[in-house]
Amino acid sequence: MKEIPHGEWRFWYAQHKGTLLAAALFVVMFTIYVSNHPAGFTANVVQTASNKAALLAFVAMAQCFVVITAGIDLSVGMILILSNCLASLLVVGTPFQTAVGVIAVLLTGLACGMLNGLIIIFGRLQPIVTTIATSAIFFGLALLLRPTPGGAVNETLADAFTSKLFDVVPASLVVLAATLLIFWIPFSRSILGRAAYAAGSAENAAYMSGMPIKRAKFAAYALAGLMSAIGGLYLTFFSYTGEAAFASGNAYTLYSIAAVVLGGVSLAGGKGGAVGAVFGALAFRTIGDLLFVFDLDPLWQPLFQGIVLMLAISIGSIGLARVRNRLEWFQ
Amino acid sequence: MSEDASLMRRSGIPSRLRRVDPAVPIAFGCILLLLLGGSIYSSNFLSPDYLLQQLKVASFLGVIATGMMMVILLGQIDLSIPWVVAAGAMMACAATAYGSFGSFLAVPFGILCGAVIGALNGLAVAYLRIPSMIITLATNAVVQGLMVVYTGGFAPQDAASPAMRFLATGYVIPAIPNGVLVWLIVGILAVFLLVRTTFGRSLYAIGNRERAAYLSGIDTRRVTLLAFVMSGSLSALGGVLLAGYASKASQSMGDAYLLPSIAAVVLGGTHVLGGKGSYLGTVAGVILITLLQSILSVMQIEEAGRQLIYGVVIICMLLLYGRQKLS
Numbered sequence: 001m002k003e004i005p006h007g008e009w010r011f012w013y014a015q016h017k018g019t020l021l022a023a024a025l026f027v028v029m030f031t032i033y034v035s036n037h038p039a040g041f042t043a044n045v046v047q048t049a050s051n052k053a054a055l056l057a058f059v060a061m062a063q064c065f066v067v068i069t070a071g072i073d074l075s076v077g078m079i080l081i082l083s084n085c086l087a088s089l090l091v092v093g094t095p096f097q098t099a100v101g102v103i104a105v106l107l108t109g110l111a112c113g114m115l116n117g118l119i120i121i122f123g124r125l126q127p128i129v130t131t132i133a134t135s136a137i138f139f140g141l142a143l144l145l146r147p148t149p150g151g152a153v154n155e156t157l158a159d160a161f162t163s164k165l166f167d168v169v170p171a172s173l174v175v176l177a178a179t180l181l182i183f184w185i186p187f188s189r190s191i192l193g194r195a196a197y198a199a200g201s202a203e204n205a206a207y208m209s210g211m212p213i214k215r216a217k218f219a220a221y222a223l224a225g226l227m228s229a230i231g232g233l234y235l236t237f238f239s240y241t242g243e244a245a246f247a248s249g250n251a252y253t254l255y256s257i258a259a260v261v262l263g264g265v266s267l268a269g270g271k272g273g274a275v276g277a278v279f280g281a282l283a284f285r286t287i288g289d290l291l292f293v294f295d296l297d298p299l300w301q302p303l304f305q306g307i308v309l310m311l312a313i314s315i316g317s318i319g320l321a322r323v324r325n326r327l328e329w330f331q
Numbered sequence: 332m333s334e335d336a337s338l339m340r341r342s343g344i345p346s347r348l349r350r351v352d353p354a355v356p357i358a359f360g361c362i363l364l365l366l367l368g369g370s371i372y373s374s375n376f377l378s379p380d381y382l383l384q385q386l387k388v389a390s391f392l393g394v395i396a397t398g399m400m401m402v403i404l405l406g407q408i409d410l411s412i413p414w415v416v417a418a419g420a421m422m423a424c425a426a427t428a429y430g431s432f433g434s435f436l437a438v439p440f441g442i443l444c445g446a447v448i449g450a451l452n453g454l455a456v457a458y459l460r461i462p463s464m465i466i467t468l469a470t471n472a473v474v475q476g477l478m479v480v481y482t483g484g485f486a487p488q489d490a491a492s493p494a495m496r497f498l499a500t501g502y503v504i505p506a507i508p509n510g511v512l513v514w515l516i517v518g519i520l521a522v523f524l525l526v527r528t529t530f531g532r533s534l535y536a537i538g539n540r541e542r543a544a545y546l547s548g549i550d551t552r553r554v555t556l557l558a559f560v561m562s563g564s565l566s567a568l569g570g571v572l573l574a575g576y577a578s579k580a581s582q583s584m585g586d587a588y589l590l591p592s593i594a595a596v597v598l599g600g601t602h603v604l605g606g607k608g609s610y611l612g613t614v615a616g617v618i619l620i621t622l623l624q625s626i627l628s629v630m631q632i633e634e635a636g637r638q639l640i641y642g643v644v645i646i647c648m649l650l651l652y653g654r655q656k657l658s
Contacts, residue, residue, distance in 0.1 A: 072464075119646060124654040126603040128408070132590050133645040140638030147635065244635075247586070254410075254468055267462050299483045303476025310469035314461050323460070 018264015019276035025262070025312075026283040033286055036293040047170040051162050051238065053285040054172035055080075057278045058231030059252050060259035061184065062224040064277035067260050069220045070200040070269025071120065071127040075135035076228045077253030079112045081244060082142040083232025088151025088242025091233070098154040106229050112138055113225015117218040135253070142244040149243035158237035172234065176278065179230060183223060184274040192216045200269025259284045261313045284309070352608075354600025357652045358615035362622060369626045376626070383508065387500075389621035390514035391569050391576065392591055393614065397521050398449075398565030399592040400613045401558040404525075404534045406541070406605025407456060407463035409562045411448065412592055414474040416585030419445045419567025420574035421478055423495060428488035437492045441571040442564050448474055449563020453556035463559075482582070489581065491574045499575030510572055517565065522610045534558060538605025594645055595620050600652070619648075 013020075030049070034041045059076050066073040083105050090101030112134070119130050161171050187193045195216035198206035207213050231252070236242060257267075263280025265272030287308045291301045369376035395412060402409045423441030426433040433440075448470060455466040482489075491499075501509045525531035533554045536544040545551045569588065574580040593603075599616030601608025623644060627637040 119650075123646075123650050125646075125649050126597070126655070129594065129597045129603055129649060130646065132593060133642045133649070136590070136638045136642030136645070138642075140635045140640075140642065143633075143635030143638060147633075247583070250586070254471075257464070257468060261465055267464060299480055300476075302479045303473065306469065306472035306474075306476040309472050310466075313465050313469055314455065314459070318459055318461055 016273075016276075018266075018272045019279065022263040022276045022279035022283060026279045026286065029283055029286040029290065033289050033293055036290075038293075043164055043168055043170075047164050047172075049285070049289060050170040050173045050176075052289070053282045054176055055231050055234050055238070056252070056255055056259055056285055057176055057281040058179070058227050058234060059256040060263065060277040060281035061179065061274045062227035062231070063256040063260045064263070064265050064272065064274045065187070065196075065220040065224045065227065066127070067265050067267060068200050068269060068272065069196045069217050070203070071217065071220070072257070072267070073113075073116060073131050073221065073224050074128060074253050075112070075116060075131040075138055076224060076231075076256050077249035077251065078135040078138040078142070079109055079225055079228035080232040080235060080252050081249040082112065082138045082145075083109050083229040084235045084239075085142040085146040085151070085242040085244055087233050087236035088153060089145060091153050091157070091236060093154070095154075098157055101154075102157075102233065105233055106226060109229020109232065110222055110226045113222040113228070114218070116225065117221030120221065121214050121217050135249070139244065139246060139249060142249075146242045146244045149241055149245075151242040153236045153240050155240065158240065161234070161237050175230075175234075179227070180274060180278065183227070187219070187223065188273060192219050196220050197270050200271070202270075255284060256281075258309055258313055283312075287312075352600050352612065354598075354652050355609060355612045355615055358599055358612060358619055358648075361648060362615065362619050365619070365622045365626060369622075369629070372626075372630060376629075379506075383506065383511075385618070385621055385625055386511045387508040387576075388625065389617050390508070390510035391572050392588065392595060392621060393514040393617040394517050394572060395566050395569035395588050396592045396595045396613055396617050397517050397610075398562035398569075400521070400596045400599075400601055400608065400610065401534060402463070402562045403593070403596050403601055403603060404538045404605055404608055405555055405558050406538045407555070407558075408593070409452065409467050409559065409566075410464060410589065411452060411467040411471040411474065411563075412566050412589045413583075413585035414471050414478060415445050415448050415563055415566040416570035416573065416588055417580065417582060418448065418474050418478055419570030420580035420584060421481065421489065421570075422567075423571045424489050424491055424574055424580045425481070427490065427492040427495075434492045434494065437495060438498065438571055441574075442567045445567020445570070446560050446564040449560040449566075450556065452563065453559030456559060457552040457555035478582070489579045491578050491580070495571055495575035496578060497575070499572045510576070513568075513572065517568070518610060518614065525610055530554060530557065535606055538602075538607070540606075591620050591624075598645065598648055 034045065037045055039045050059080055062076045063073060086108055087101065087105045090104050091098055092101065116131055116134055119125055119134070120127050123130070161175060163171055165171050165174055192212065192215060195206060195211040195213055196219070198211050199213045199216055203213065259281035260277045261267065261280070262283055263272065263276035263278065265277055287305055291304055296304060366376055375381050395416065399409055399412065419441040422444040423437045426437040426440040452463070452467050452470050455461045456463045497509065498513065499510045503509055503512060525534065533544065533549045533551070536547070536549060537551050537554060541551055570580075570585060573584055577584070595616035596608070596613050597603050597616070598619055599608065599612030599614070601612060623641060624637070627640055632640070
């Protein structure tokens, strides 16, 4: 983006290159997947795939909000687990009770994100360490709520959110798109969103020019908590239970970072967007699915997944390719 | 990495004054408070037996945190700790399957495997310029995959060799467990490296501003590579000690060490963006975290409460002395 853009489309392309690459990667992978799938390209295959991917997509979106401000949220996985445990307690009963339960879960996620934001912005602590510590707190709360796996969920609601609309479009994809429309688009177009990008690319300059840096960062962390809570709700819709599982919380956190990087969001901040992150998450989930259609020995799956992950994110974030001058190593 | 001017000025302070960093005395103060608080609960907390037992448990975390500190001083991070620890333990145990010769080489072989993984991380970070958070995350996944193939595909040998058991739990000097001695040796070497060698100075310089370090003639890429190799080797050594302590290697044995090792380094006053910190602080951080975990478990607080208190205490201590300067 250093040259002067020759026209509007070129500027638009420079800004959305990462997102487009992620979308292309996903389309290629999904095509390979579907063409090797015994059932082929049917609504059911798409529904299963999108349901599996939606969980990660929500956490990736959460991570994206924070990464844009050049922060990192290592607690998204544990907020997801906490929301899952809470939802397995509250999202049951009559429609009214269920609705109250859903709102309570979402508000809890929001509160978790706000807690992160408060400590990081007003406590002036580093995001990495803060979110490591708060993730211990969130996991502790999840364990308090669900010392043993169990619980239930309003199954009508759960099925509605994981089935197909008009027998074609997976409901999870619709919810995903709606979340992007309701939260991401207004945020990224607002002053807060601009300030979040500015904080990620040049915090001092943005501060000097009077942008609401603190409010933007706070909003980013709070929204990250909310997005993770939606992911937690979805986990409950799929599994019908709540479980305070440490390993899976950690896995979601780590995969969310991978998905965000695959989606063209720079960990240095100020670059990329939630749409890219969602495509990154979809692509990352497809890696796992590819193994099934190629009939690999299950034993080799983690290794294969690891190597593909390593190659994909290494190519995506290799700094060497952008270097024109040795000093650019160090930027 | 940090743009903070006051931080850069601080790097000019000689190492002797650096030790007066307020974080270190506060961390040791917190250790004393923990011990005193614990001793109100039970007088056993002040007995030499209990304290030595704590040191023995702390030595595993201490060895791993030493490697983590080298990497954090650079302004990088090593998220591959969990499976490098497990790989070090498993590979060392695997070597014992090859008779007495393998048994003899078990410990060095385990460490070598860690060094190879560390070198992979270092090459990617230093020469390919891939952000450390990403590449170490990926290495972790790959090593996990390798270990799953290894434990599932071949008959795994998961019992520790007598040498490993001796290294972790034996006694060369009466009353002082060998694990503590290993940590002591690693610690002395680390302090020597950080304070007395150009390598150590380069670590601080790169952590402060890699560009300036490069322009002043430091081979920043080699230093970065070496730091990651050290982190990998020390994590593997930690795994070897753990396997010796538990007499066997297992899949998720490293999971519990990633967050505590980062927390220990940072609680010890090392700046998480690099360039500032002392080994004494890391020692304090390691002891602090081990004591905290131990006291919570002795008080028979359930896992949920332990996690909660653990998180809250770390946040409170960081708010006490880990805050960034206003820019």
